Amino acid sequence: xxxxxxxxxxxxxxxxxxxxxxxxxxxxxxxxxxxxxxxxxxxxxxxxxxxxxxxxxxxxxxxxxxxxxxxxxxxxxxxxxxxxxxxxxxxxxxxxxxxxxxxxxxxxxxxxxxxxxxxxxxxxxxxxxxxxxxxxxxxxxxxxxxxxxxxxxxxxxxxxxxx
Amino acid sequence: xxxxxxxxxxxxxxxxxxxxxxxxxxxxxxxxxxxxxxxxxxxxxxxxxxxxxxxxxxxxxxxxxxxxxxxxxxxxxxxxxxxxxxxxxxxxxxxxxxxxxxxxxxxxxxxxxxxxxxxxxxxxxxxxxxxxxxxxxxxxxxxxxxxxxxxxxxxxxxxxxxxxxxxxxxxxxxxxxxxxxxxxxxxxxxxxxxxxxxxxxxxxxxxxxxxxxxxxxxxxxxxxxxxxxxxxxxxxxxxxxxxxxxxxxxxxxxxxxxxxxxxxxx
Numbered sequence: 001x002x003x004x005x006x007x008x009x010x011x012x013x014x015x016x017x018x019x020x021x022x023x024x025x026x027x028x029x030x031x032x033x034x035x036x037x038x039x040x041x042x043x044x045x046x047x048x049x050x051x052x053x054x055x056x057x058x059x060x061x062x063x064x065x066x067x068x069x070x071x072x073x074x075x076x077x078x079x080x081x082x083x084x085x086x087x088x089x090x091x092x093x094x095x096x097x098x099x100x101x102x103x104x105x106x107x108x109x110x111x112x113x114x115x116x117x118x119x120x121x122x123x124x125x126x127x128x129x130x131x132x133x134x135x136x137x138x139x140x141x142x143x144x145x146x147x148x149x150x151x152x153x154x155x156x157x158x159x160x161x162x163x
Numbered sequence: 164x165x166x167x168x169x170x171x172x173x174x175x176x177x178x179x180x181x182x183x184x185x186x187x188x189x190x191x192x193x194x195x196x197x198x199x200x201x202x203x204x205x206x207x208x209x210x211x212x213x214x215x216x217x218x219x220x221x222x223x224x225x226x227x228x229x230x231x232x233x234x235x236x237x238x239x240x241x242x243x244x245x246x247x248x249x250x251x252x253x254x255x256x257x258x259x260x261x262x263x264x265x266x267x268x269x270x271x272x273x274x275x276x277x278x279x280x281x282x283x284x285x286x287x288x289x290x291x292x293x294x295x296x297x298x299x300x301x302x303x304x305x306x307x308x309x310x311x312x313x314x315x316x317x318x319x320x321x322x323x324x325x326x327x328x329x330x331x332x333x334x335x336x337x338x339x340x341x342x343x344x345x346x347x348x349x350x351x352x353x354x355x356x357x358x359x360x361x362x363x364x365x366x367x368x369x370x371x372x373x374x375x376x377x378x379x380x381x382x383x384x385x386x387x388x389x390x391x392x393x394x395x396x397x398x399x400x401x402x403x404x405x406x407x408x409x410x411x412x413x414x415x416x417x418x419x420x421x422x423x424x425x426x427x428x429x
Binding site for chain 2: 002016020022041042043046049055056057058061062063065066068102109113116130132133134144
């Protein structure tokens with residue numbers, strides 16, 4: 001057993017875990033944050049994507065002990081109270097989902113993508129390429145790509161307005 | 164996943180000591196291959212020794228006419244490095260095409276080469292650029308290091324510390340990814356060095372992992388154009404043949420990827 005402590009969505013958490021416990025299980029079972037999904041469990045599908053120290057990672061392919069001391073953000077940590085994160089709002093607006101199973105991972109990957117490229121700097125081709133590690137079996141990706149593009153542009157506008 | 168005991172190494176010396184003191188240990192770096200393998204119960208190390216937080220194993224720096232990259236440096240860091248992009252653009256491009264963005268945030272150079280998956284991208288860059296691998300025991304050339312499918316020259320208690328890539332005049336990588344797994348069905352790294360020699364290294368296709376094509380190298384040394392390799396086929400006999408593609412198909416892909424790599428190198 002190992003003792004881990006980390007920040008999850010800004011809250012300090014700690015606990016005893018088996019050394020082999022995956023981060024996704026720690027988040028879901030110990031913290032009861034079940035928004036992060038386990039899809040393929042083989043690091044292909046991206047339903048489990050969370051941010052560790054500001055970077056998108058597959059939480060099914062990371063031990064909880066590896067994230068000891070880290071800042072972890074899950075889908076539950078994106079919204080500001082009742083105000084959805086712009087990427088969440090864009091997925092709703094553009095109907096970027098059907099069954100919704102892949103959505104948490106899609107949104108966490110989208111936020112990471114926008115952070116890396118900078119708001120407003122994403123075109124459709126880049127978005128599709130960047131979504132290589134997130135699989136959706138319902139939508140055909142069309143509206144997901146649309147939502148991410150809209151959110152990226154919206155966030156660029158917000159940034160401009162703030163300056 | 165079977166039970167295992169996790170250790171976080173604080174230093175290289177600490178990692179070596181932990182390795183020596185364990186029953187059946189494995190080095191854990193990014194874990195993007197090791198953890199899925201353990202989850203499938205295809206590997207069951209008694210101990211995992213995490214080297215990802217050892218500061219000495221991180222970073223990218225210029226080292227004479229070479230770029231030295233720490234073994235625990237992630238693919239995303241190599242792909243995003245201004246230094247690598249400016250000096251060895253083919254290497255930055257290769258790192259940016261491994262797996263997917265989330266995998267690149269965790270996966271590391273040292274982990275990839277120590278595993279030596281026959282379809283991994285990095286081995287081709289190390290061989291074509293004539294890189295030198297520094298370990299806790301010695302320095303090895305890339306060709307000495309990669310010894311076969313999932314096999315390297317590393318001893319059980321030896322850890323990769325860094326890789327030094329000589330700056331090539333021109334370099335580029337082209338791969339044909341498997342449509343499902345995105346691993347290379349054939350990947351070709353082409354490098355023209357300052358002394359006029361050319362190295363062509365092929366990954367994804369060979370039964371024994373990465374290999375060089377002497378015929379393509381000679382042709383490109385004389386005439387560095389895609390046309391120079393268009394008529395050259397590698398021997399299909401030593402190539403992988405599976406449900407994803409026959410050896411003859413892969414042999415054809417190697418020629419096509421070599422042409423694309425030379426064209427991209429310019």
